[in-house]
Amino acid sequence: MKLTYLGTAAAEGWPAVFCNCEYCLKAKERGGKNIRTRSQALINDNLLLDFPMDANMHMLSNKLDLSSVESVFFTHSHLDHCSPIDLFFHAEGCYAHNLSKKSMTLYGNKKVGERIGQFVRAYEEERFGLEFCVIAPYIPIVCGDYTVTPLRANHSSGEEALVYIIQENGKTLLYLHDTGMPYEDVYEYLINNRIQADFVSYDCTYVTLPSGGGHLGLDSCQVLRDKFLAMGIIDENTVNCINHFSHNGKLIHDELVPVAEEMGFITAYDGMVIEF
Numbered sequence: 001m002k003l004t005y006l007g008t009a010a011a012e013g014w015p016a017v018f019c020n021c022e023y024c025l026k027a028k029e030r031g032g033k034n035i036r037t038r039s040q041a042l043i044n045d046n047l048l049l050d051f052p053m054d055a056n057m058h059m060l061s062n063k064l065d066l067s068s069v070e071s072v073f074f075t076h077s078h079l080d081h082c083s084p085i086d087l088f089f090h091a092e093g094c095y096a097h098n099l100s101k102k103s104m105t106l107y108g109n110k111k112v113g114e115r116i117g118q119f120v121r122a123y124e125e126e127r128f129g130l131e132f133c134v135i136a137p138y139i140p141i142v143c144g145d146y147t148v149t150p151l152r153a154n155h156s157s158g159e160e161a162l163v164y165i166i167q168e169n170g171k172t173l174l175y176l177h178d179t180g181m182p183y184e185d186v187y188e189y190l191i192n193n194r195i196q197a198d199f200v201s202y203d204c205t206y207v208t209l210p211s212g213g214g215h216l217g218l219d220s221c222q223v224l225r226d227k228f229l230a231m232g233i234i235d236e237n238t239v240n241c242i243n244h245f246s247h248n249g250k251l252i253h254d255e256l257v258p259v260a261e262e263m264g265f266i267t268a269y270d271g272m273v274i275e276f
């Protein structure tokens with residue numbers, strides 16, 4: 001499985017659009033991997049996780065053919081994960097020519113469906129080549145070579161936010177964005193279904209700050225990783241990666257990498273490609 005991190009910031013980006021804090025200024029000055037856009041990831045070349053306002057930039061900077069994407073799984077409706085205005089331009093004809101795949105299926109909760117509907121009012125119509133499916137926790141979806149299982153996220157009170165198990169070709173990814181410490185039923189599902197992850201992507205929004213609700217920081221990522229290990233959900237061969245960072249957490253990428261490494265984590269950056 002190939003995982004490409006397209007955007008690795010929290011909602012406001014890093015540097016954040018109007019921010020002059022020292023961490024945004026430092027990131028702007030140093031550039032490179034210290035520049036983080038909004039949350040999105042690509043599996044192989046045909047499954048997207050989320051569709052933020054930076055999706056067009058992700059297409060440009062990674063030279064992607066987004067028309068080869070067949071499935072988009074939305075985690076929740078927050079704008080840094082679900083900013084669907086560009087989906088309108090999936091319509092073949094005037095906006096898009098020579099699409100590699102004619103249709104794209106969008107999966108998400110009811111609120112995600114409503115948000116997409118605001119921008120692409122007739123998204124169910126054939127001309128957009130889009131279909132929306134409402135999904136629910138713990139009901140696996142088989143699409144192509146993938147089995148994708150939504151898990152209940154501890155994130156947003158106004159909707160059923162989801163994180164995902166993604167399985168393909170005997171490999172398992174746990175994609176945990178956005179969530180605070182998981183609910184008990186998440187561990188139960190993982191244990192009862194003998195899920196063993198090859199790669200885990202942890203929410204590290206708070207970075208060096210103590211974790212608050214709905215997200216994790218370095219401290220709680222470590223607690224969660226150790227809990228997964230004790231439960232047999234991961235083992236010593238699992239790659240543990242932190243992702244989704246806020247400028248309020250202070251450490252820019254260059255500074256965070258050695259701190260995370262010491263704790264047994266790799267640190268995601270925009271454009272990072274991992275094969276496992």
Ligand SMILES: [Zn+2]
Pocket residue numbers: 010011039078080081178244
């Ligand atoms: Zn987010």
Ligand SMILES: [Zn+2]
Pocket residue numbers: 015016019020021022023024025247248
């Ligand atoms: Zn800032």
Ligand SMILES: [Zn+2]
Pocket residue numbers: 076078155178
């Ligand atoms: Zn969120």
